[in-house]
Amino acid sequence: MQFFKVKTVEETYTLIEEFVKAIKDTEEIPLEESLHRILAEDIIATENVPSFPRSTVDGYAVMAKETFGSSETMPGFLNVAGSVKMGEEVTTHLKSGEAVYIPTGGMVPPNSDSVIMIEHCEDLAGLLNTYKQVAPGENVIQIGEDVRIGDVLIENGTKLRPQELGAIAAIGKSKVTVYKQLTIGYLSSGDEIVPYETKDLQIGQVRDINALTITSLVNEWGAKAIYAGIVTDDYSEYQRVAKELFDKVDCLVLSGGSSVGAKDYTTKVIETLGQPGVFTHGISIKPGKPTILAMAKDKPVIGLPGHPASAMIIFSLFGEKIVKKLSGETSRNKLERVQVRLTKNIHSSMGRTDYIRVKLSEKDGEWWADPIIGKSGLISTLVQSDGIVEISAEYEGVRQGEFVPAILLR
Known part of the structure; x- marks a missing residue:
């Protein structure tokens, strides 16, 4: 019996970076069908957004100078x-001493x-009382302030979220070039494994929970999952089904049979699929130590532990x-939800819950949130x-370095 050589988590990530290469096949699709797809082009702004100065308020x-000195008294x-x-x-141009009513989004x-x-003025039969002075540019988005002609609006390699789709739509682009959608094949193995729909289990049988958790993660990441069912601990059958699935997909995932037992055929099966073969057999992690990672004919192959918790954790990590x-x-790696430190003070009004957009970065093992300032x-x-x-x-603001909860935008 040959025991595996355990890699650290850091070594495993380094090996993934070394061996796994991006698939460069692309396609052009309608913008409305591109959610969660990976952009294969830089989106260059061909027009200014907005194309005219717009009001941000009702x-x-x-003319700002004509409000100077205005107050409640x-x-x-x-x-x-x-x-x-x-x-x-x-x-129509305003004349000195005039004001014009404008709704949010209207042209200034x-x-x-x-x-x-x-809220800061009052129209009394055509005479506007102004109770607050405003500064030049206040409550106005100028031409090109959001997006300017020639700007790289969104970079190649970005996973398209609803906000990216909105930004692309804002410049009038109706189609985008994206990388092909990945197909991930999944196969379970083990004499004890039965379909998860099985109502009455026999002693020793286990439902194939991984069939749902692993394929659901695949779908959540924007790829397409192909489930090939369950094979018993018979080497010839296991190898035949794995090879058929391998030929149809961009990445093959096998669950069960990744440890060092006499009937653990996964390593042998993987080695028959092509070179260079296994590059990780065992990771110093709990749970999930008996994990296999390999490359065969430029396709990744992942051998997961059979235990559902271990399989899901390992698959989520690697x-x-x-x-x-x-x-x-x-795109930047994103966490599910984190406590973050602020890089600068943020003012807030007591009695109102404020949500501030931030860019996250990791520093010395902590997540920091840099407020994105903008109208x-x-x-x-x-x-x-x-x-x-x-x-x-209940807060009037948060000071630099303090912890605040961050809701992540996926």
């Missing part, structure tokens, strides 16, 4: 000269440079890494974000 378009006064209609171009008049929120490498994904209507801030941090209503 209020009145004004000493309001300013402007004449209401009309209103902006949604979806229509505005060509040519010589107006700011919008005063409706299978996802392999699938991402194969798929061409270069609330900017699509590009979503694309840049890994998650959002929550500042609850």
